[in-house]
Amino acid sequence: ELKVEQNPLFLSMQEGKNYTIYCNYSTTSDRLYWYRQDPGKSLESLFVLLSNGAVKQEGRLMASLDTKARLSTLHITAAVHDLSATYFCAGGGGADGLTFGKGTHLIIQP
Amino acid sequence: DTEVTQTPKHLVMGMTNKKSLKCEQHMGHRAMYWYKQKAKKPPELMFVYSYEKLSINESVPSRFSPECPNSSLLNLHLHALQPEDSALYLCASSLQDSYYEQYFGPGTRLTVT
Numbered sequence: 256e257l258k259v260e261q262n263p264l265f266l267s268m269q270e271g272k273n274y275t276i277y278c279n280y281s282t283t284s285d286r287l288y289w290y291r292q293d294p295g296k297s298l299e300s301l302f303v304l305l306s307n308g309a310v311k312q313e314g315r316l317m318a319s320l321d322t323k324a325r326l327s328t329l330h331i332t333a334a335v336h337d338l339s340a341t342y343f344c345a346g347g348g349g350a351d352g353l354t355f356g357k358g359t360h361l362i363i364q365p
Numbered sequence: 366d367t368e369v370t371q372t373p374k375h376l377v378m379g380m381t382n383k384k385s386l387k388c389e390q391h392m393g394h395r396a397m398y399w400y401k402q403k404a405k406k407p408p409e410l411m412f413v414y415s416y417e418k419l420s421i422n423e424s425v426p427s428r429f430s431p432e433c434p435n436s437s438l439l440n441l442h443l444h445a446l447q448p449e450d451s452a453l454y455l456c457a458s459s460l461q462d463s464y465y466e467q468y469f470g471p472g473t474r475l476t477v478t
Contacts, residue, residue: 298469350420355407
């Protein structure tokens with residue numbers, strides 16, 4: 256059974272700072288997903304990481320995957336308030352559905 | 366069209382009511398999913414349909430009954446729910462059931478009184 260662990264679960268940071276969210280998973284997973292969720296809203300797909308060493312960037316967010324270490328990271332560069340949200344990583348997928356981490360509640364303060 | 370739609374957006378029902386949630390996608394996706402999300406928790410998988418056949422039922426109580434009438438439509442029939450079933454119900458779809466990206470609908474906020 257796949258288990259996904261995120262840390263930290265809560266992160267308060269100032270605008271302009273950099274930070275990284277970590278996602279560890281328990282068994283082999285060829286793919287790792289990152290989603291964003293705003294309060295009261297649904298999930299927005301951010302990144303799909305398909306293979307070892309994959310790195311994807313969109314604006315101030317960059318995600319990477321190390322399948323040997325069973326670790327994915329979501330790096331935030333020069334944070335801005337609009338990035339405040341809850342970020343989920345998820346593994347598995349397909350016929351087994353997604354298994355989500357507990358989420359990282361990110362607050363970015365001016 | 367890269368959208369998954371869900372209706373209704375909000376639903377309040379009593380414990381003796383029968384209601385249904387509807388999910389629709391027109392992206393040609395052949396796998397569809399129901400997830401349940403409680404406040405401040407991650408989504409939890411309930412059901413998976415692959416090519417209109419139920420492939421996973423995650424030990425969900427029988428008061429939740431899924432239905433997939435065709436490849437574009439997914440329903441969740443609700444009967445005799447409990448207050449603890451109040452949650453955000455999310456529908457998702459993916460191209461196939463082989464590790465393709467899942468697209469989520471806006472969700473139905475369900476309150477059971």
